[in-house]
Amino acid sequence: MKTNKIIIILLAFVSSISFTSCVEDGDFTVPQNLGVEENENLNALLDSINQGFVELKSIKDLKKIYISGSNPIEIVSNIAVKGYVISSDENGNFFREFYIQDQPENPTSGIKVAINLTNINTKFNFGREVYVRLKGLYIGETNSGDGVTAIGGKVKLVDNREIDNITVNKSLNHFFRSKTIAEIIPKIVTLGDINNPENLCTYVSVENAYFAGNIEGKTYIDPTEDFDTKRTIETCQGPGIVEAFVETSSFADFANLALPKGGGFLNAVVSKDFSGDFTVLVLNSADDVNMNGTKCTTESLSDFSTILLNENFETTSGDINIAGWTNYSEKGTKLWRSYFDNDVQSRAANIGSFRSGNASTISWLITKGIDLDTTSEEYFSFDTSTSFADSSTLEVLISSNWNGLETTITSANWEKLPARIASNSDDFRTFINSTYINLSNYTGTVYIAFKYIGSGDEDFDGTYEIDNVVINAK
Structure with a gap:
């Protein structure tokens, strides 16, 4: 085909x-x-x-x-x-x-x-x-x-x-x-967030970016490819490196230009590669790449020795019931549960609406309150996997005004975090890291929520798993 x-x-x-x-x-x-x-x-x-x-x-x-x-x-x-x-x-x-x-x-x-x-x-x-x-x-x-x-x-x-x-x-x-x-102003996104469905088919800008070192000196396209070439770009995000692809057609007039060796930014349209497996950035022109500066450098994880949150679900069983955490079903009957993952040989948390019979499933798993006033810089990370996510969704949200009561979850202000979340194209046997998400713009006590949306319909009844929920701080 x-x-x-x-x-x-x-x-x-x-x-x-x-x-x-x-x-x-x-x-x-x-x-x-x-x-x-x-x-x-x-x-x-x-x-x-x-x-x-x-x-x-x-x-x-x-x-x-x-x-x-x-x-x-x-x-x-x-x-x-x-x-x-x-x-x-x-x-x-x-x-x-x-x-x-x-x-x-x-x-x-x-x-x-x-x-x-x-x-x-x-x-x-x-x-x-x-x-x-x-x-x-x-x-x-x-x-x-x-x-x-x-x-x-x-x-x-x-x-x-x-x-x-x-x-x-x-x-x-x-x-x-x-x-x-109209003047099109590119939306600034992180590479960890380009997989967000809201960013697909939009015009974005990625800052602190550079082409991976192993392709330095090469051109935008691989001369052995007939049609499209994916080139890896990277950004520094706190103590970690985040990767994505820039995809270029062999018929582009800049196809044989050398990739820039420095760091900077690029503007591009977010799309998918030919196979549909990877989210890619597609350039309108080589002029949309400005990488004449120095490459960014990552911070050392050892500088973030204060652990504000560390949950790997190893001591849980059945419906998630962790002190200070909230496991709440806004709609439907499904709650987040603990399970043993045979592929990684450890426990994790999962949610899915398969065979639920529910017309709508909205389930929240919310961390305990995290005080961000005692530290100077914080990074949040977690791992996700999916078993046929279908068209169900998983969002990661943060609130600084929720009071901790189930009755006020839906009325609190929740902001979406720019996390990399596993999708149907990812191998279900592995967990995908979210990248390190900077929380330094938030103050006071915050709560982080994993919000699942699905239904009993077979097109929306997928399953998501999460593990290794951590906040490192200075």
């Missing part, structure tokens, strides 16, 4: 080179002022939205109707979304696709658009505000199960679990550019 996909991609690319001049897809200049007809079509859509004939949904809400790995869904209702273009194929690193996110700054969600169009940047340029009328289009994945929700034109003939590109002629009735070209 993968071989067939590669052949199709290669043939499509060659065809685009040969026939670009023949494509009837409008004006190949970046539009500053839209034509009369295009303005009229956009205004007609906006009038329909204002009058309630078309519902303007958020990208986040649109993505909720589709479950990764399932069959594509045809949109049959009058709905539309608005987004801002964050990708560019000008330098050849994107092909017949572009990405939009819901806001120019601090986006909460983004989505891919699969379209049978070349020179996309001249029509849907970086920062362009775009409206998409969705009735008659499909929501799904171009690569089933990779987690990248996309808007497409139809179901693929060769795989009914995947969507095919929107044709140029069809796109004319669904995509409407406004005159607005």
